[in-house]
Each structure stands twice: as structure tokens, then as C-alpha cells.
Amino acid sequence: MAKGEEVSNKQVILRDYVTGFPKETDMILTTKTIKLKVPEGSKSVLVKNLYLSCDPYMRSCMTKIEGRNYVPPFTPGSPIIGMGVAKVLDSDHLNFKEGDLVSGFIGWEEYSLITMPEGLSKIKNTDVQLSYYTGLLGIAGLTAYVGFYEFCSPKKGENVFISAASGAVGQLVGQFAKIMGCYVVGSAGSNEKVDLLKNKFGFDAAFNYKEEPDLDAALKRYFPEGIDIYFENVGGKMLDAVLENIRDRGRISVCGMISQYNLEKPEGVHNLFYLITKQVRMEGFLIGGYLHLFPKYFDFIIPLIKEGKIIYIEDTVEGLENAPGALIGLYTGRNVGKQVVVVAHE
Amino acid sequence: MAKGEEVSNKQVILRDYVTGFPKETDMILTTKTIKLKVPEGSKSVLVKNLYLSCDPYMRSCMTKIEGRNYVPPFTPGSPIIGMGVAKVLDSDHLNFKEGDLVSGFIGWEEYSLITMPEGLSKIKNTDVQLSYYTGLLGIAGLTAYVGFYEFCSPKKGENVFISAASGAVGQLVGQFAKIMGCYVVGSAGSNEKVDLLKNKFGFDAAFNYKEEPDLDAALKRYFPEGIDIYFENVGGKMLDAVLENIRDRGRISVCGMISQYNLEKPEGVHNLFYLITKQVRMEGFLIGGYLHLFPKYFDFIIPLIKEGKIIYIEDTVEGLENAPGALIGLYTGRNVGKQVVVVAHE
Structure with a gap:
């Protein structure tokens, strides 16, 4: 050629x-x-x-x-x-x-x-x-890094929930949260993905949301003491269930709402009142404003990849x-x- | 006695x-x-x-x-x-x-x-x-002070919208925002209140939400360039309309949702996707955690009252x-x- x-x-x-x-x-x-x-x-x-x-x-x-x-x-x-x-x-x-x-x-x-x-x-x-x-070394990776460290204000020992957890971003957020010493649970849409979350990515627990008729009950099972951090990738009913289970001064980093993208009119979210009673911060972000953090992210992630600490x-x-x-x-x-x-x- | x-x-x-x-x-x-x-x-x-x-x-x-x-x-x-x-x-x-x-x-x-x-x-x-x-010198005043200065991160010249604006908290938030040099619009539920907002509290504009069949259109009329800060007192449909009109990096301080308190099931809010695309921070708070700021608030507000700068x-x-x-x-x-x-x- x-x-x-x-x-x-x-x-x-x-x-x-x-x-x-x-x-x-x-x-x-x-x-x-x-x-x-x-x-x-x-x-x-x-x-x-x-x-x-x-x-x-x-x-x-x-x-x-x-x-x-x-x-x-x-x-x-x-x-x-x-x-x-x-x-x-x-x-x-x-x-x-x-x-x-x-x-x-x-x-x-x-x-x-x-x-x-x-x-x-x-x-x-x-x-x-x-x-x-x-x-991992592109937008998804940077999104996980910025969304978790900058928007979730995570602390060791906190309870972290991630939806669409085996996806491009979710799988990383979960591993970052584990590295920090958090308790981490993810939701996904198949048993194969749930298996990955638990056995490959090291999540403490995971569940198939399609097999949970009552998301609120599912979250109560995995978070009897409530959720400190929710990394939001899906929106809709899952967000409503999380709002029922979030703890005082919880943080919701709004990265995506994939369940809503194909709807003519997005679903209604009914539980926003908990933002007040539980003093919750909910914040959306676009990664475009954080591209200058790529070098910092590479310094963080490349050694972890090479040491086999990130899958x-x-x-x-x-x-x-x-x-x-x-x-x-x-x-x-x-x-x-x-x-x-x-x-x-x- | x-x-x-x-x-x-x-x-x-x-x-x-x-x-x-x-x-x-x-x-x-x-x-x-x-x-x-x-x-x-x-x-x-x-x-x-x-x-x-x-x-x-x-x-x-x-x-x-x-x-x-x-x-x-x-x-x-x-x-x-x-x-x-x-x-x-x-x-x-x-x-x-x-x-x-x-x-x-x-x-x-x-x-x-x-x-x-x-x-x-x-x-x-x-x-x-x-x-x-x-x-004014109680919980409502402190709520306005903390909710506006701590949670809205206001800057001179920004566009501020306040719902339930003639209420115990709203009337103060509007005056604080004017003192800071913001453009301030309030909504209320009667023409008498709208008149107060414009002629007594010095809001730049105000409208009676009961006379606006289309809240989105009303907000577009008063905020052709969008809203930077929303001080949320009502919830429901007004919040959805604000989300349509909020600007990039807008802030929503969630103080109350009075429109929802008497409903068995709160209304659904459909426009949360804008939290992502417009990178919005939405945060609820309870004033109970900020009572230590009373002395600071008194130092701020009492001179303003005595100088007639706050009504x-x-x-x-x-x-x-x-x-x-x-x-x-x-x-x-x-x-x-x-x-x-x-x-x-x-």
C-alpha cells in the first residue's frame, strides 16, 4: 500500500x-x-x-x-x-x-x-x-478516575454501590474503591457479569438486577447499613431505590443514565426528597472538562496495570x-x- | 401570677x-x-x-x-x-x-x-x-444564609431563581443574592406576593406560577440565558422546568419541596439527565448541622437589619x-x- x-x-x-x-x-x-x-x-x-x-x-x-x-x-x-x-x-x-x-x-x-x-x-x-x-487508558478510564476520586469524595471503609458495574467504567470504579478499602457492591444484567464482578474484579458482592423484582429490597440486603457512595450509570428505578437506601451525607456521582437513553420521555424519579433529609450531594459531570488530568491518571494507572493490580x-x-x-x-x-x-x- | x-x-x-x-x-x-x-x-x-x-x-x-x-x-x-x-x-x-x-x-x-x-x-x-x-433571626434566616452562601457558591452577576420566593426563607435568599449583585427572579403563588417580590424585596422580576401553564416557557422568558443557581423550595414540576433551563455548571440547593409534602407518592422528576449534560451539582441540606454558624450569621445580618438593608x-x-x-x-x-x-x- x-x-x-x-x-x-x-x-x-x-x-x-x-x-x-x-x-x-x-x-x-x-x-x-x-x-x-x-x-x-x-x-x-x-x-x-x-x-x-x-x-x-x-x-x-x-x-x-x-x-x-x-x-x-x-x-x-x-x-x-x-x-x-x-x-x-x-x-x-x-x-x-x-x-x-x-x-x-x-x-x-x-x-x-x-x-x-x-x-x-x-x-x-x-x-x-x-x-x-x-x-482503560481512554475516556472510560479517566471517567472512572475523575468520577470516583473527584466527585465521590471516598473514604476508607465506606459502602460503595455501582450500577452497570461490569461496564467500561463500572469495573474500574469498583476496583478503585476496593484499593481504597471500601465495601463494594455492583449490579449488572446477567449472571455471567455478576460472576465476573465477584470473581474477577474482587467486588464484595454483586447482583443481577433483572432477577430482583424489588430493587429497594435488594439494596437493603446488600447494604443493611445503607450506601455512602453511588456511582450512577443507569438512572430511573435504580436511582429511586438508591435514594431509599442512601446514608446521611451520601454522594451520588452521576456519570450516565443508560436505562433512559432510548426513552421518548425519561422515567420519573420520585425519591428526591431524600436529598434533603439525608443531606445528599448529587453531581453530574462530563469528562471533557477533565482531559488535563490524563497525565496524572496515567501515572496512577500504568503501574497498577503492570503490577497486575487492575484487571x-x-x-x-x-x-x-x-x-x-x-x-x-x-x-x-x-x-x-x-x-x-x-x-x-x- | x-x-x-x-x-x-x-x-x-x-x-x-x-x-x-x-x-x-x-x-x-x-x-x-x-x-x-x-x-x-x-x-x-x-x-x-x-x-x-x-x-x-x-x-x-x-x-x-x-x-x-x-x-x-x-x-x-x-x-x-x-x-x-x-x-x-x-x-x-x-x-x-x-x-x-x-x-x-x-x-x-x-x-x-x-x-x-x-x-x-x-x-x-x-x-x-x-x-x-x-x-429572620431563627432557623429560616440561618437556612437562607447557609443554603445560599455555602451551597450555591454564588458569584456576582449570576442568574438566580428562587421558588416560594416570598416565604420565610425565599425572601431572604433573594435579598442576599441582590446584595451580591446577582440577577434575581422569584416565583410565588399570588399576584400580591409577586408584587412584594418586585416592589418590596427588590427582585429583578417575579411571576405567579399559578398563572403559568408552561413553567418551562416562563423560565425561558425570565432567563433567556439560563439559570446559574436555583434555590429549591418546592420540588416536582418546577424542578423539572428548572432542569430544562439550568446552565452549564449550575447549582441547585435543595432546601425544601413543599409541593410534595402532602402527596402519598411524590411526583416523578423526569429531567435529571441534565445533571450530566450540564454538569449540575444538586445538594440537599438540613440546617441542624450548621447551628454553630448562628454567631457568624448574626454578625452578618444584624447590621444589615439596623441599616434597613434587609426587609x-x-x-x-x-x-x-x-x-x-x-x-x-x-x-x-x-x-x-x-x-x-x-x-x-x-
Whole structure:
């Protein structure tokens, strides 16, 4: 594959904005061509995409509702945009050169011409699994780190509950909380995931919320003394149940509400009065404002990975053509661990 | 009235725990007798009650639901307990002597024997209106002070919205926000109150929520650029509308939810997802943990009162027999300003 050659470029395109539950057919697989060379003077880079990250927030980009998007919505007729890992094939930008490995926002396609490469990060530690840069060493990892340490104000011995606990973020929050000496319980949507939480990630306990007709009773069983910290990934009924069981001066870090993303009208949460009687702080955050903490996070996490003190489970599918199914699978909980799509091995 | 004399003691008794909207008939006026002398060695004080405070939180004391009470529930068959101002008639406690004026929790009766007087505060500044110790110089004032300065993190020029804005707490929060140089809008339930907010308390604008079929549209009209700070006194639909209009990094100080207190099941709040996309902090508090700030608050507020820079409106009814109606009136918004009951003039 010579530089400048014109090659075919498979893409996953958003057909149109989506209402309700997204379907695979809302995305179209198409093939275009691309020249493997950046226009001179364009300050662009041309990358070969290796790993794509599937993240719950991407549902919000399939709809355009003022104030409800984590990040700008996708453009119908254009490729889905997401986080990923890529290799630079050609560069007209001083910061990047051929052969560099990068992570950042890329298109769901085989090759992307990136006209504003300032948003890309050069991967310096290449002695860890490269796909980790879509999750453990990417936005999910930083989200777990910031959401837990900055927003939960955790203390040793506290009772921590995490929903969607085997997901890209949850599995890390649980391990961080264990390292800190907390009592940690997670909820997930299958017995396989519950097993992972208990036997792989070292949670003190875990339960399958689909087998619990009464979430309040389930939480009372696992937290007879109540919850100090709730790391919120799901919203809706689980949040109401947590509010019934939160302790005085509890903290709720609101990272996501995946149970609500496909509803026309989000479910009502009825127990907010407990915010007063239990003096609870509930705070939402977007990771975009904390990207400057990546170096600090890397200093923290890379030694832990190398010492085997942090485990990270990825659910990997091969081939761009399987990316739409992988993304949709997040909303039924099909994935076990961080959902990654391999577009090409390096 | 000689010390030691046995006199009649009118009382307002809670008949039984209440479901739904409270009625005057849930309280009974009765007459007992009381000896105007404390038992020797009892470390008690005997007080003559002067002013009673009617506060929204008192509804929660009429029901016994684990975790939903601001303070312990009332005891059926015993007098209602609330904040008030009283005069010491007899004391067996070192800290108090006959003639002292005190504020704190007292019974809804003419005379109270207080067996643990450590909770009472001696009134030192007697050159301000004495009834102010039920509100402006009592729990309501401290609540406004702590709720605004500690929980709203206000900055000059920010956009502040206050619900139940002419109430005991709201009227002060609005004036504090104006002193700080904020743009301040309040909502209330009558045109008379709206007029007070604009013309007496100096709010920039105010509206009657009962005349706004679409609260979201109303907030957009008054806050075309959105709300930075919401001082929450009502809950329910208003909270949902605020979440639609809150700005990035907005703060919601959750002081009360009066619209919800009489509902069997609280209304659902549907817009919590904005906590994430707008990175909002929402925090509830109980003033009981901040009573040590009273001296700091007094240093702040008393000069402002004396300079005429703070205005405080009370809605006063005369006679213990009118106390049940005054309390119930809070939940229909009948009161204009802080609701006070005069049991006796000094």
C-alpha cells in the first residue's frame, strides 16, 4: 500500500436521527475511496483506524435535542464518530509523523482524514495492550478516575454501590474503591457479569438486577447499613431505590443514565426528597472538562496495570461491519466488559 | 401570677399521624393545667411562650416514615413542637434565669416545661423585633444564609431563581443574592406576593406560577440565558422546568419541596439527565448541622437589619387557637411572608 494510493474505505454511516431504541439498520455500511495522502499545507493527518470504542453516550449523538447531548450530535449521511486508536499513515502536522499511534475521535471507517489533529493524543506507552486506549487508558478510564476520586469524595471503609458495574467504567470504579478499602457492591444484567464482578474484579458482592423484582429490597440486603457512595450509570428505578437506601451525607456521582437513553420521555424519579433529609450531594459531570488530568491518571494507572493490580475486561468484535451490532448491543447489555471493535490489527 | 401558681395551659395537640393533606381538625385545642415552677434539681426551665413559628418542614413531623423526617415526628396526643420565642418564668438550670428571653423548640401551648433546656438559645439582641427570632433571626434566616452562601457558591452577576420566593426563607435568599449583585427572579403563588417580590424585596422580576401553564416557557422568558443557581423550595414540576433551563455548571440547593409534602407518592422528576449534560451539582441540606454558624450569621445580618438593608415580612395571627389554621395555610400558600403565631405579647 503505497503512500498516495487510492484505496477503498468501508464506512459506517448514520442514516438519520433516531427516535426510541436504535436499530442496526439505522446505520449503513458503505464503501467509498480515499487517497492515502494528506493535501499539502492542510495541517491534516491521515490515519488507519485500528480499534473503535463503543460507548453508551453515543446514543445521544443519534438524536439532536438541545442540551441533551454529551457531545455534538452525529451528521446523518456521514460516518459515526467515536473514540478510537489509529496509526498515522501520512501527516502534514508538526506534532505527528508516519507510524505514530494515536487515540482520539475518529470516524467509523477504515481510514480517516483528520483535519484538526490537535485533538488526537500520541500514544507513548506502547508496552500495554493497544486496545486499552479505547477504554482503560481512554475516556472510560479517566471517567472512572475523575468520577470516583473527584466527585465521590471516598473514604476508607465506606459502602460503595455501582450500577452497570461490569461496564467500561463500572469495573474500574469498583476496583478503585476496593484499593481504597471500601465495601463494594455492583449490579449488572446477567449472571455471567455478576460472576465476573465477584470473581474477577474482587467486588464484595454483586447482583443481577433483572432477577430482583424489588430493587429497594435488594439494596437493603446488600447494604443493611445503607450506601455512602453511588456511582450512577443507569438512572430511573435504580436511582429511586438508591435514594431509599442512601446514608446521611451520601454522594451520588452521576456519570450516565443508560436505562433512559432510548426513552421518548425519561422515567420519573420520585425519591428526591431524600436529598434533603439525608443531606445528599448529587453531581453530574462530563469528562471533557477533565482531559488535563490524563497525565496524572496515567501515572496512577500504568503501574497498577503492570503490577497486575487492575484487571480490565474487553468484549471485542472483529470487523467494521460488526460495529453497528456492537454499539446497539450496549443498550441491551449484550456486551461483557468494555465493547471494542477491531477494524484492523496494526 | 405568682411563681408556683397552678394555671390553665391551652395546648394544640396532634390527634394522630396524618395521610395526605393535613386539616385543622387533625389538631385539637385542649386545656390542661401547669404549675409555674420547675421541680427542684430537675435542671429544667419553665417558659411562657410568646411567638410560634409555622414552618413547612412541620408537615413531615405529622407522619412517621423512616428517613423522610427532617426532625423527629410529633407524638400523637401531645402538643405540636416547633420553633418559637419564649420568656423564662422559672429555672433550675445554671444557664437561664427568670426573665430571660429564649428561642428554640417549644410546645404549641401557653407554657412549656423544658426538661433539656441546653437546646434553647438566650436572646442577646433585644433591640430588634422579638418575633424575628422565629424567622429572620431563627432557623429560616440561618437556612437562607447557609443554603445560599455555602451551597450555591454564588458569584456576582449570576442568574438566580428562587421558588416560594416570598416565604420565610425565599425572601431572604433573594435579598442576599441582590446584595451580591446577582440577577434575581422569584416565583410565588399570588399576584400580591409577586408584587412584594418586585416592589418590596427588590427582585429583578417575579411571576405567579399559578398563572403559568408552561413553567418551562416562563423560565425561558425570565432567563433567556439560563439559570446559574436555583434555590429549591418546592420540588416536582418546577424542578423539572428548572432542569430544562439550568446552565452549564449550575447549582441547585435543595432546601425544601413543599409541593410534595402532602402527596402519598411524590411526583416523578423526569429531567435529571441534565445533571450530566450540564454538569449540575444538586445538594440537599438540613440546617441542624450548621447551628454553630448562628454567631457568624448574626454578625452578618444584624447590621444589615439596623441599616434597613434587609426587609422581612411576617404574616402574624393572634392566639394559639388560630395556630392550626396558620400551619395548614402554609400548604395552600395562604401566608404572605413568614407565618408567625402570637401566643402572648411579652
